[in-house]
Structure formats: C-alpha cells, structure tokens
Amino acid sequence: MVTMSDVAKAAGVSVMTVSNVINGHRYVSDETRRKVTEAIERLGYRMNLAARNLRSGNTGVIGLAVPDLDQPYYGQLAALLVAEARRRGYRVAIEQTGASREGEAEALVHSRLRMYDGLIIATVEVGDAEAGALFADFPVVALGERISTASVDHVGMANYEGARAATRHLLEVGCRRIASVGGRTDGAPGAATLRTSGYLAALREAGIDADERLVLPCAFVSEAGAAAVRRLAADGVPFDGVMCMTDTIAMGVLRGLADLGIGVPAEVAVIGFDDISQATFTVPALSTVAPGHVEMVNAALDMLVERVKGTRPEGVNRQFTGPHRLVVRESTRR
Amino acid sequence: MVTMSDVAKAAGVSVMTVSNVINGHRYVSDETRRKVTEAIERLGYRMNLAARNLRSGNTGVIGLAVPDLDQPYYGQLAALLVAEARRRGYRVAIEQTGASREGEAEALVHSRLRMYDGLIIATVEVGDAEAGALFADFPVVALGERISTASVDHVGMANYEGARAATRHLLEVGCRRIASVGGRTDGAPGAATLRTSGYLAALREAGIDADERLVLPCAFVSEAGAAAVRRLAADGVPFDGVMCMTDTIAMGVLRGLADLGIGVPAEVAVIGFDDISQATFTVPALSTVAPGHVEMVNAALDMLVERVKGTRPEGVNRQFTGPHRLVVRESTRR
DNA sequence: TTGTACGCGTTATCAT
DNA sequence: ATGATAACGCGTACAA
Numbered sequence: 001m002v003t004m005s006d007v008a009k010a011a012g013v014s015v016m017t018v019s020n021v022i023n024g025h026r027y028v029s030d031e032t033r034r035k036v037t038e039a040i041e042r043l044g045y046r047m048n049l050a051a052r053n054l055r056s057g058n059t060g061v062i063g064l065a066v067p068d069l070d071q072p073y074y075g076q077l078a079a080l081l082v083a084e085a086r087r088r089g090y091r092v093a094i095e096q097t098g099a100s101r102e103g104e105a106e107a108l109v110h111s112r113l114r115m116y117d118g119l120i121i122a123t124v125e126v127g128d129a130e131a132g133a134l135f136a137d138f139p140v141v142a143l144g145e146r147i148s149t150a151s152v153d154h155v156g157m158a159n160y161e162g163a164r165a166a167t168r169h170l171l172e173v174g175c176r177r178i179a180s181v182g183g184r185t186d187g188a189p190g191a192a193t194l195r196t197s198g199y200l201a202a203l204r205e206a207g208i209d210a211d212e213r214l215v216l217p218c219a220f221v222s223e224a225g226a227a228a229v230r231r232l233a234a235d236g237v238p239f240d241g242v243m244c245m246t247d248t249i250a251m252g253v254l255r256g257l258a259d260l261g262i263g264v265p266a267e268v269a270v271i272g273f274d275d276i277s278q279a280t281f282t283v284p285a286l287s288t289v290a291p292g293h294v295e296m297v298n299a300a301l302d303m304l305v306e307r308v309k310g311t312r313p314e315g316v317n318r319q320f321t322g323p324h325r326l327v328v329r330e331s332t333r334r
Numbered sequence: 335m336v337t338m339s340d341v342a343k344a345a346g347v348s349v350m351t352v353s354n355v356i357n358g359h360r361y362v363s364d365e366t367r368r369k370v371t372e373a374i375e376r377l378g379y380r381m382n383l384a385a386r387n388l389r390s391g392n393t394g395v396i397g398l399a400v401p402d403l404d405q406p407y408y409g410q411l412a413a414l415l416v417a418e419a420r421r422r423g424y425r426v427a428i429e430q431t432g433a434s435r436e437g438e439a440e441a442l443v444h445s446r447l448r449m450y451d452g453l454i455i456a457t458v459e460v461g462d463a464e465a466g467a468l469f470a471d472f473p474v475v476a477l478g479e480r481i482s483t484a485s486v487d488h489v490g491m492a493n494y495e496g497a498r499a500a501t502r503h504l505l506e507v508g509c510r511r512i513a514s515v516g517g518r519t520d521g522a523p524g525a526a527t528l529r530t531s532g533y534l535a536a537l538r539e540a541g542i543d544a545d546e547r548l549v550l551p552c553a554f555v556s557e558a559g560a561a562a563v564r565r566l567a568a569d570g571v572p573f574d575g576v577m578c579m580t581d582t583i584a585m586g587v588l589r590g591l592a593d594l595g596i597g598v599p600a601e602v603a604v605i606g607f608d609d610i611s612q613a614t615f616t617v618p619a620l621s622t623v624a625p626g627h628v629e630m631v632n633a634a635l636d637m638l639v640e641r642v643k644g645t646r647p648e649g650v651n652r653q654f655t656g657p658h659r660l661v662v663r664e665s666t667r668r
Numbered sequence: 669t670t671g672t673a674c675g676c677g678t679t680a681t682c683a684t
Numbered sequence: 685a686t687g688a689t690a691a692c693g694c695g696t697a698c699a700a
Contacts, residue, residue, distance in 0.1 A: 001693090003693055004694065013671090014672080015671090016670065017669085017670060017671080019694070019696095020669095023695090028669075028670090032669085047693090049449050050384055050693080050694095051388050051676090051692070051693035051694040052693080052695080053694095054387075054677065054693085055693080055694050055695050055696090057676080061427065069410075069413035069416065070409060070413035072406060075403050075406065075409030075412075075413075076404050078403050078428070082428055083430060091427055091429070092427065093425055093428070094426060096413065096417060113380050114380070114382050114384060115395075222611075222614070222615045226615070252615055255614075255619070258617040278406070278556075280556070281585045281586055282589075282616070283589060283617050335677095337677055337678090338677065339677080347686075347687085349677090349688095350679080351686060353678065354679095359679090360685075362685070363686090381677090381678085382677050382678075384678095385677035385679090385692090386678055387678095388677080388692050388693065389678045390678085670699105671698105672700095673696100673697090673699100674697090674698105675694105675696095676695095677692105678691100679691090679692090680689100680690090680691085681690085682689090682690105
C-alpha cells in the first residue's frame with residue numbers, strides 16, 4: 001500500500017509537503033508541487049480515508065435510513081438525496097429499516113459508531129422515548145411524521161393540507177361517497193392519521209357525513225390497495241371516489257377497480273399522494289398530491305450539515321414543512 | 335468522546351482486555367468481562383470504526399454504483415443488495431453514475447480511495463479500456479453487460495435467452511408482427527443489443543422475416559416507450575405484439591397503447607423484461623422475463639467477498655449468469 | 669517554504 | 685488470563 005511517506009520519499013520532500021499539496025493548505029512552490037504530483041501519479045498513491053477520518057473525526061458520509069428502497073417513494077427520495085448530498089461533498093450510505101422499530105433503532109446506533117457524520121432517518125416506528133435517548137449528541141434529521149417532540153430537527157410534509165386538497169378536488173369533480181384507502185382514525189402517530197384528518201376535514205367542510213365503512217386502514221403497498229377495493233365491492237358499500245394515502249396504494253386500487261370492471265374516472269375517481277414518477281404512466285394516469293420532495297431533501301440536508309459542522313447551537317431545533325401541490329391527471333378528470 | 339482507554343481506566347484493566355472483551359478474541363475471566371461490560375454500559379462507550387478500519391485495513395462497506403436509484407429496476411436491485419450485504423456483515427454506500435462514463439469512472443476512483451472494501455458496479459458505459467486501467471488491484475464485480483473482457487468478475491443475466499423466450503411466447507399466443515421497443519441492431523455493447531438478438535433469433539426460428547421498422551431504439555424509460563408506440567401508429571406500421579427491452583419501457587408502452595385506444599392483449603400483446611414489482615399492478619398486468627435477481631445479487635456478493643478476503647487468486651475471474659423465467663400475466667394472455 | 673514529532677483509537681505481538 | 689508497546693496513515697502544532 002502506497003502511503004504519503006512513500007510519496008514524500010520518492011519526491012524528495014517531507015510528508016507535510018505532500019499533505020499540503022493534496023489539500024492545498026499552504027503555499028508550496030510550483031516546482032515542489034510538480035514533483036509531488038508526479039510522484040503521486042507514478043506510484044499510484046491514493047489517500048487513505050480511514051486515516052484521515054480517524055484524524056479529523058469525520059467521515060464525509062451521511063447515513064440514510066429508509067424502510068425499504070424497493071418502494072418507489074423511498075427509491076426516489078434516496079435518488080434525490082444521494083444526488084444533492086453529493087453536490088455538498090457528502091456520500092450516502094443507505095440502511096433499510098424494514099419499517100421496524102428494531103431496524104430504526106439499529107440504524108441510529110450504527111451511525112453513532114461514527115460511521116457517518118450524521119443520519120437522515122425516515123421514521124415510521126421509532127417514537128419519542130427512543131428518539132430522546134438515541135438522538136442525544138448526534139446529528140440526526142427525522143424525515144416523516146413519527147417524531148412529535150421538538151427534540152430533533154424535523155422535515156415533514158403537508159399531510160393534512162395535501163389530503164384535504166385532494167379530497168376537496170374529488171368533491172369538486174362530483175364525488176359524494178369517497179373512500180379513504182390506507183386511512184386510519186385510531187390516532188396512531190404517522191402520515192396515515194394526519195392525511196385521514198385532512199380527508200375528514202374536507203368532507204366536513206362540504207357538509208358530508210363521513211361513513212366509517214369508507215375508511216380502510218391498510219399497509220402502504222399496492223397489494224393492500226387492490227384488496228381494499230375488492231372488499232368494499234364485496235361488502236356492497238357504494239363509493240364513487242377513492243382518496244389513497246399513497247400512490248403505491250393507488251396503483252393497487254386502480255388495479256383492483258380494473259379487476260372489478262369499474263371505470264376510472266367515469267364511475268369512480270381516484271387520487272393518490274406522493275407523486276411518484278410512475279403516476280404518470282398508470283392507466284389511467286394518476287392524479288395525486290406532490291409533496292415537494294426537492295424542497296424536503298434540501299431542507300433536510302441543510303439542517304444536517306449545519307449540525308455536522310456545529311454551526312447551530314445545541315437544543316435549538318428546526319422544523320420544515322414541504323409545500324404541497326395538487327397534480328390533476330386522468331384518474332379524476334371528468 | 336469515550337475511548338477504549340477511558341473504559342479500561344474505569345474498569346481497572348488494560349485497553350487490550352477491553353478490546354478482547356468486545357471482540358471475544360481471547361479468554362477473559364467472567365469477573366473481568368463483567369467489570370468491562372459494566373464500564374462500557376455506564377460510560378456509553380461506542381467503538382470508533384475509523385480507528386478500527388485504519389488498523390485493520392478495511393471498512394466493512396461495499397460500494398454500489400448504479401445509474402439511477404429512481405429507476406425501479408435499480409431501486410429493487412439496491413434493496414436486495416443492501417439486505418443481502420447486511421446479512422454478510424457489510425454495509426452499502428450507493429453512488430449514482432447517471433449512466434455516464436464520467437460517473438462510472440469516478441465511482442471506481444472513489445472506491446479505490448479505500449472508502450469501500452469493494453465495489454459492485456452496474457456498468458452501462460464504462461468499456462474495456464477504462465475497465466482494465468481502473469479495476470486493477472481493487473475488488474470489483476461488474477453487474478450488467480458492458481464489460482466484455484474477462485478482466486473482472488462479472489454477473490450477467492440471460493439477455494439473449496430471456497428475450498428469445500419472451501418473443502417465442504408472443505408468437506405462441508398468435509402474434510406475427512412483433513415490435514421490439516428499446517431494441518437496437520447497431521451492435522452497441524449492452525443489454526439492448528443482446529436482447530434484440532434473442533428477439534431476432536425467435537423470429538427467425540419461427541420463419542418470420544424481421545421488419546426493421548419494428549425495431550425501435552429508445553432510452554430505457556417509460557416516456558420513450560409511450561413515444562415509440564405512438565410513432566409506430568402515426569407511421570401506419572401494423573403490429574400485433576410488443577417485446578419491450580425493460581418493464582419500465584413496457585409501462586410506457588401500455589400507457590401509449592391506452593392513449594391510442596388499442597386493446598391489450600386483444601389487439602396487441604405486450605411483454606417486458608426485468609420483472610419489477612410494479613409489473614403486477616399495471617392494467618393489464620404485465621407479462622415479463624424474471625432475470626433471477628436474487629441469484630444475481632448473491633453471486634455478485636459471493637464474488638466480491640471472495641476478492642475482499644483474498645480467498646481467490648489474482649487473475650482468475652468468474653462469470654455468473656442468472657437464470658431466467660418467463661412470467662405470464664394478463665398482457666399476453668389470450 | 670519545509671520538516672519533526674506526536675496523537676487520533678484500535679488491534680497484533682510478545683511478554684508476563 | 686492479562687498487560688505493555690508498537691504500529692496503522694494522516695494532520696497539526698511548532699520549530700527551523
């Protein structure tokens with residue numbers, strides 16, 4: 001393994017000079033610089049980052065913990081985050097938590113092993129208790145809705161407002177019996193509950209009584225969406241619109257409605273949430289709520305980098321909520 | 335920052351003993367172990383991985399370079415790889431190359447910065463020349479089709495056979511004018527060319543003359559698939575089947591056919607390649623070729639870990655080709 | 669402008 | 685069964 005001192009020897013200078021050339025820290029004569037660069041090239045020297053990290057105390061890597069990259073929403077979030085982080089000089093290591101408390105807690109512990117300079121965690125399960133214990137003294141930004149204390153920097157999205165706008169849109173195109181697939185009213189912390197509140201608010205504002213049979217809690221996967229509408233049909237519950245908690249669910253709902261021979265948007269209008277890229281290509285194309293991914297990712301990175309660099313005083317936490325935008329495509333156009 | 339020697343001091347032992355307790359290397363008396371464990375707990379000590387890495391010469395991290403996580407195919411590949419790598423005790427850092435030569439070359443250079451113990455790279459553009467220069471003396475496994483020299487371990491899939499089987503399937507359900515969307519006959523290295531060969535072979539075997547107007551080169555994105563069928567229709571080229579080079583393209587093709595009011599599979603049968611998870615939920619559900627992702631990911635990891643651990647002699651390269659399986663869903667069922 | 673010496677936290681070796 | 689010491693490769697005072 002070629003080290004700095006090998007290069008120094010070959011170039012006839014000291015390691016300090018080599019270090020200075022590499023990092024451009026101090027003035028180095030052109031002649032010396034040339035000699036050093038040549039030696040680096042000739043020997044095929046590469047910096048040992050482990051050594052630099054040990055010395056400097058940081059790694060240039062930020063961790064991203066998501067439930068599952070396989071889900072388009074998280075894949076797209078990760079893609080954006082990796083690209084933006086890179087622009088700021090950071091690399092991204094990804095952990096999959098499997099949406100489990102253990103997975104999330106483990107990601108937090110690992111990052112504190114100083115593998116990462118900071119961690120962005122899309123929380124689903126880790127609650128306040130764990131958060132308080134684990135987040136202490138390590139730069140963490142929570143992305144999502146599970147964290148309610150102000151004990152950590154947090155980037156969220158307009159769950160309530162977005163869902164309300166989506167439901168209002170369904171009402172505007174004439175729906176009167178709108179199902180909420182993936183919704184829940186048990187108060188469990190998380191996006192599902194917040195979005196369901198927005199849905200209920202819109203109904204209330206329109207003077208429509210909510211039918212509890214139209215709120216169908218389910219996992220945020222396509223299979224569940226398809227199953228939900230099948231159940232609705234089997235139970236003979238009439239509905240003319242579906243507000244899905246996520247686009248992934250909505251893809252399943254479209255699928256399920258197709259199986260049932262129910263026309264979209266003619267008989268039932270469908271809207272999703274998240275604006276994943278596939279939403280453009282479903283048949284019919286899916287209307288949805290775009291939650292400002294770019295803004296969210298940038299806000300999260302800004303917050304994290306501030307923490308990592310120690311620019312921000314301890315104890316002062318930030319909160320950012322992404323802008324939301326209604327995207328009308330075919331599935332609600334009539 | 336709590337270090338080993340802090341723990342050693344608190345427990346009244348030497349750092350070596352602490353290290354032994356943590357790594358379970360040598361025999362340590364139960365009493366000593368208890369004291370050390372207690373001290374670790376009480377002080378909240380965490381291993382410093384940078385130091386361990388410096389000492390041991392490896393990082394426990396493998397790099398994964400993919401064109402773009404946003405593409406479902408790569409997102410799902412990454413999800414699988416992160417999970418499997420973790421089972422083997424490795425973490426995964428992801429780089430996005432943007433499918434550019436620069437991006438791929440850069441990923442290779444970075445990994446040689448000893449940030450990673452090895453690199454799995456889904457090559458699209460880096461050719462033999464670069465490969466030879468960059469791969470030297472660093473554990474790399476190429477995933478994909480661009481590398482043709484035997485200068486590096488390689489995991490590929492049954493592009494030719496898979497495409498041939500898919501096309502044969504279209505022929506069996508009665509198609510006679512089968513378009514190849516994303517196909518290319520210019521011989522450019524890569525999956526597109528190999529799959530097109532399989533497509534042409536199946537046509538030849540069925541005694542059908544290939545119509546060059548039915549081969550439509552395009553990017554591997556949904557937009558391009560939709561555009562391709564629109565062009566076909568606009569040009570008045572008749573077709574009754576579409577063999578898509580990827581499922582992502584196929585989603586666009588389904589979309590494009592829906593726009594044109596063409597029934598699938600009644601008027602035109604459609605098949606994809608890759609078996610991404612969304613293929614189950616398109617309307618109609620997409621028939622496709624499953625390229626044995628799990629086997630490929632495991633093979634790639636096995637190869638890489640062998641290299642990293644130095645189990646395998648230099649210069650002896652391995653090649654693995656994943657199994658393929660035809661998955662028939664609605665888009666070709668008639 | 670360049671060089672020397674030491675420390676970052678861990679582990680392997682050798683000794684006790 | 686446990687401990688002392690020397691690396692691992694780099695960066696930073698401080699000295700020259």
